[in-house]
Amino acid sequence: MNTDPALTAATVSTSAEVRRGLRLSSAAGLGLVPLGVAFGLLVAQAPLPWWTAPLLSTVVFAGSVELLLVSLIVAGTPLVSVAVTVFLLNFRHVFYAFSFPLRVVRSRPARLYSMGALIDEAYAIATTHRTGWTGPRLLAMQAALQVYWVFGGVVGVAAGSLLPAPIEGLEFALTALFIVLALDAARTRRQVPLVVMAAAAVVVGVAVAPGELLVTAFAVYVLFLIVAHLVARRGRDVGLPAEDPLEAAAVPVTDDPEEGRR
Structure with a gap:
């Protein structure tokens, strides 16, 4: 049995930091779930294969972009137009990087994940809690937010497959989201x-x-x-x-x- 005090302390510290990251993600994560459900319902109504929701939520992981991508895919939008639209919509993330505590993540694969998982909610949490960030805390917070989002999408797809008829006006969800954000800003x-x-x-x-x-x-x-x-x-x-x-x-x-x- 390994009883090295330094190793035990490091393990305990990492576990504590992961728990802190999970706690920090809880409020924003619970807000992501209903939006993820709306995304899953939109995928089910498109209609697109059920696995489109978890695939986009895992690979793309950008709420507003994913909602927009469903409409663009269904409309058969040219790839160039899709790329330009996504670039312009997510260009703000370039400026997020200036104050996001990415420096605390040491591993290159983990840093690449943290860059890809830099969503609005993660940035808001990081800027609200400006000090005390560690790699495990930051990665746990971002991974938890993604789990909330993927879970909401899967629930939405499952619910959409059980509905007897499409929900009229659901495609307006993205427009409604941007209207609320604009009014708030x-x-x-x-x-x-x-x-x-x-x-x-x-x-x-x-x-x-x-x-x-x-x-x-x-x-x-x-x-x-x-x-x-x-x-x-x-x-x-x-x-x-x-x-x-x-x-x-x-x-x-x-x-x-x-x-x-x-």
């Missing part, structure tokens, strides 16, 4: 220009390329953001007050309307 006056630019990008997309509306609107919105950022930066250089929409987007959301206006 636009609680203060500083975010209003972002909403206006997004609406203008949709109008341009409808006018210019209605057949590729999503990709066109994404591209136009990114262009709007870049132009607005450059204008705001030039205004600061010449001493004029200028609101940077990218900085406005980074302002933490507050439940206090008076605080939001300050």
